[in-house]
Amino acid sequence: MITAATIEVESLTKRYGNVEALRGVSFSVQEGEVFGLLGPNGAGKTSTVEILEGLRTPDSGRVSVCGLDPQTSGVEYKYVIGAALQSTALPDKLRVHEALDLFGSFYPRRRGTDELLKRFGLEEKRNANYSQLSGGQKQRLALAMALVNDPRVVFLDEPTAGLDPQVRREIYDIIEELKKEKKTILLTTHYIEEAEKLCDRVAIVDHGKVIALGTPRELKQRSGAVTRITVRMSKPETNGALNTLEGVTECRAQEGDYLLYSTRVPRTIVALVKHLEEQNNELVSLEISAPSLEDIFLELTGRRLRD
Amino acid sequence: MKNTWALTVSRMRLAMRNRAFLFFSLIMPLAFLFIYAGIFGRGRTQTVPYLLAEVLALTVMGSFWGLSVQLVTFREQGILRRFRVAPVTASAMLASSLLSNYFLTLPTIVVEFYLSRSVFHMAGLGNVLSILILVTLGTVCFASLGLIVASVTNTMQETQIINQIIWFVFLFISGATIPFPMLPKAVQAVAVYLPATYLVSGLQRAMIDHTSITGLGMYVASLLGCALIAFLISAQLFRWDPEAKAPRRAKLWAAAAIIPFLLLGALETLSGDLRSHAMQNLNSIREPYTLERIDH
Structure with a gap:
């Protein structure tokens, strides 16, 4: 029917x-x-x-x-x-x-x-x-x-x-x-x-x-808009390994935090925790910011919605 | 039909809350009555039927303004669009303009008759049926003409200007202010093409000679023809949206409203019927005056 x-x-x-x-x-x-x-x-x-x-x-x-x-x-x-x-x-x-x-x-x-x-x-x-x-x-x-x-x-x-x-x-x-x-x-x-x-x-x-x-x-x-994961660790990372974690498209250091841009958030987090254990490092804080429709609109059109 | 009635009642209520409307449709016609009968008629009873007919015609011609202008406001403010989303048709909207206007005109007419009798001691009432028919056809005719202007103009200001121009023509060369026989011949030749002229003259005959409706065939035909054609054209031209500007074609359509009067005017130019009656009507106020002088 x-x-x-x-x-x-x-x-x-x-x-x-x-x-x-x-x-x-x-x-x-x-x-x-x-x-x-x-x-x-x-x-x-x-x-x-x-x-x-x-x-x-x-x-x-x-x-x-x-x-x-x-x-x-x-x-x-x-x-x-x-x-x-x-x-x-x-x-x-x-x-x-x-x-x-x-x-x-x-x-x-x-x-x-x-x-x-x-x-x-x-x-x-x-x-x-x-x-x-x-x-x-x-x-x-x-x-x-x-x-x-x-x-x-x-x-x-x-x-x-x-x-x-x-x-x-x-x-x-x-x-x-x-x-x-x-x-x-x-x-x-x-x-x-x-x-x-x-x-x-x-x-x-x-x-x-x-x-x-x-x-x-x-x-x-569905959109290519990526989720931002903001991580703070007890010891700084130096070897650039964060860039190679699963799902990560970009990694930036910013005032002691690391901003990871990921297309596969759960995988990235699992990989991140494993990596820190291996390095004897500790996670101090972690924050996930989902892309908003605003981000999606920006990505689709290259313009902000209220421009 | 039910919708038309609901709209009619609502629009009458709104008009009654509008001071400008009350002034132009009630106070002003009554002021004309007092000026005409009190000053021009010098309070002489015999002149009242002639002058009251003029005031009745002015009142009826006021339909030209009334509810049509309300419709322009509705359109320009986007109020009509809200009605359009509801099951309201263009014909219901237009018919409610005519009906509410008619029902608001009738009480003024009654008050004018009442004052003519009580204050100015008018003797009879004229041929009531003829008057009622002429008033009814006249209000529909003039309100429809107003609807046409409302449809072809794009702003309230434009409507006001066009209305003023047409209104002054109606007012001054139809016989409603200056008696028709006193108008220059050239103006008379133009006036026989106006619906207003037939309304004034027809009402005068019904008031003075108590002419029955069968004796007013030409007047009834002219106003009926005008009412029908003007209403049909206004339905063609009706616009819900302020953005949809009146197309050129619409203005040509509007001009078609004058066709019946071109025919009538041509007929009248040949027969001279209206002019001879207009003269008789005017004599109705003169003759008693000369008789009075002979009596003394």
Whole structure:
């Protein structure tokens, strides 16, 4: 039996004037998965999500969500998706509960306004105008609105951009909760921590293409990015033997420490301990720093993510 | 249909919270009523139906601004995009503009009638059915024209400027401020091509002569034609996205809205029907004046 993915994106291309925003983006997201599109601004994340939301049409390629096509499935499509846009805007004088009532009224199946207000901590702001809300409150309302129809698939475009760290954590908690409810979530971000913390799988997007795809752990393992092992020993090493330990690609001395760059960390450590025993040397401290997605991005593109 | 209604209610609520909207759609028409009936009519009861018809026309023509401008704000601020992700269609969005505008215009019309009766002692009510039909078609027609301007302009500022220009033309050469027969002949020749002129003149006939709707065929046809064509064009031109700028082609489409009036204007230029009625309407305020003088 072949089970189709909940979200399927195939060879999307999109051009704005002379700018090629998407150059063949493909990926698929399984039911209940939290999938992240990670990349710098202008990489094509928002274009991809907006095609999935039905806000834009691709020049070529195909997308489907729950087997439906955003361009041809009409309202049926809108019933299965929920979305918080990159900048959700509402009329200034629209009150918080009115926004949820109004958008809820568009769907045959809906969650109650009171339930949503409570869940997103907006009860006290129930009668406040949209313009009176803080950035974090606006974002919480945007998320509440994305869930008003209890959708199967939720699109979150930069859900924490421009928010302070505390509010960002609140939003993370909300997304974690959605994950427990088995919602299929596609989120875009340019925060590495966010992708690592929230996503089951991540696609790294750059210049309109997916350049790497996998779980955060797989990406780290698969990439050539090496793990750094910082070692301090009771006696200094002089014979250069550390360079020849299994898995070590490079060894540098730095202020009494030795930095070993390894592609096979467990092997290197076993070899290191054996070597020290042979030399009658003692291990004072050892620290392993795994490559971050940031390192992987740097390695794949030669640029930092937030440049 | 359910969505259209929900949007209509919500947009009416928002309009009521907007001071500029309240001023232009409620306070200003009433101010016109007091200026017209109190100053131009010198408080004479016989002049009120003629002047009230002008004020009604101004109120209806105000639909040109109202909810269409709200739609531009919605688009430019990216509010429409959020609606687009929900199961809201372009036609529901447009229809809610027309409906909310209509339901907000009607109370003003009622207040104008009430004040004309209570403050200026107007005798009858005119042909109520004819007035209701003309007001209904007029609001749809002018609101749709406003929607077209909203769609072909790219910024709020641009919308305001274009609206001002068209609004002043409607205001001054349709007979809603300066009586049609008093306009220079050359201006009259242009005015017969405007929907506003038919609205003003039709309302005056319904108010003064109690003309039934069957007697106002040409006026009804012109406003109905305008309403239909303008609405269809506005649906063609509707844009959800602030980034999607209005293409040149759209501006040509918009120009097509004047086609029914070119035809009507040509017809009127040949028949002179509207002009003769406009003269009769104006005489309705003059004749009693001369009679009064004979009586004394």
